[in-house]
Amino acid sequence: MDTAGWTEVDRYFADRLRPRDHALTEAVAAGSELPQIQVSDLLGGLLGVLARTVSARRILEVGTLFGFSAIHLARALPLDGRLISLEYSPEHARIARENIERAGLQDLVEVRVGAALDTLPGVAADIDAPFDLVFIDADKQNNPGYLDWALRLTRPGGLIIVDNVVRGGAVADPDSDRPDVQGTRTMVDDVATAVAEQRLDATALQTVGSKGYDGILLAYVR
Ligand SMILES: C[S@@+](CC[C@H](N)C(=O)[O-])C[C@H]1O[C@@H](n2cnc3c(N)ncnc32)[C@H](O)[C@@H]1O
Numbered sequence: 001m002d003t004a005g006w007t008e009v010d011r012y013f014a015d016r017l018r019p020r021d022h023a024l025t026e027a028v029a030a031g032s033e034l035p036q037i038q039v040s041d042l043l044g045g046l047l048g049v050l051a052r053t054v055s056a057r058r059i060l061e062v063g064t065l066f067g068f069s070a071i072h073l074a075r076a077l078p079l080d081g082r083l084i085s086l087e088y089s090p091e092h093a094r095i096a097r098e099n100i101e102r103a104g105l106q107d108l109v110e111v112r113v114g115a116a117l118d119t120l121p122g123v124a125a126d127i128d129a130p131f132d133l134v135f136i137d138a139d140k141q142n143n144p145g146y147l148d149w150a151l152r153l154t155r156p157g158g159l160i161i162v163d164n165v166v167r168g169g170a171v172a173d174p175d176s177d178r179p180d181v182q183g184t185r186t187m188v189d190d191v192a193t194a195v196a197e198q199r200l201d202a203t204a205l206q207t208v209g210s211k212g213y214d215g216i217l218l219a220y221v222r
Pocket residue numbers: 037038039062063064065066067068069070086087088089092114115116117137138139142
């Protein structure tokens with residue numbers, strides 16, 4: 001089976017499990033000029049389920065794009081919840097804010113513009129309690145830095161999720177000189193260290209679907 005077949009299976013599940021969602025459909029339309037590298041609707045659904053599972057009230061996202069995963073995550077928040085999403089591109093952030101407002105989530109979601117490694121210290125200074133869930137989905141070469149911040153800013157019992165960890169299978173290649181692969185491998189090594197130190201309980205899943213072959217890393221903060 002190839003991407004076309006995986007897309008068909010994605011559609012089978014989405015048709016049954018993901019109710020028609022006007023705001024998400026409009027968000028994709030509004031972001032059609034941007035790279036189509038948002039999570040699939042089914043993966044967005046998983047993010048929402050996981051956010052509800054940890055009773056998330058505070059969520060941090062690294063990598064907003066046009067707000068697709070942010071809408072999924074924010075929908076899982078209570079009315080007094082908060083999602084801070086970090087985005088490098090002012091244009092992506094502008095479209096994301098419009099999409100978030102159209103979804104009626106503007107009181108829950110704040111999009112901060114800048115390189116995330118530059119804006120994260122300000123986030124750490126601003127919050128009055130650690131995050132329940134951190135979703136890392138930006139430039140992969142900086143994954144080790146994002147994981148470091150996530151380890152500092154996530155509460156025990158919270159979740160750290162890293163998207164796109166498979167890199168088309170190249171993550172298993174120790175000789176790869178691709179910065180995205182190196183960044184992902186270093187991040188996985190850092191997760192392994194935290195697992196050995198009993199700070200994290202972690203796993204990774206390879207996935208197929210409408211977005212092709214990919215994968216996700218999930219870490220529970222002990
Ligand atoms: C894969 S997309 C995010 C997709 C989004 N999470 C979703 O599923 O809807 C990655 C985003 O990270 C942003 N990005 C890249 N480098 C960044 C950086 N250094 N700091 C913050 N955001 C960055 C890109 O501009 C892009 O919008």
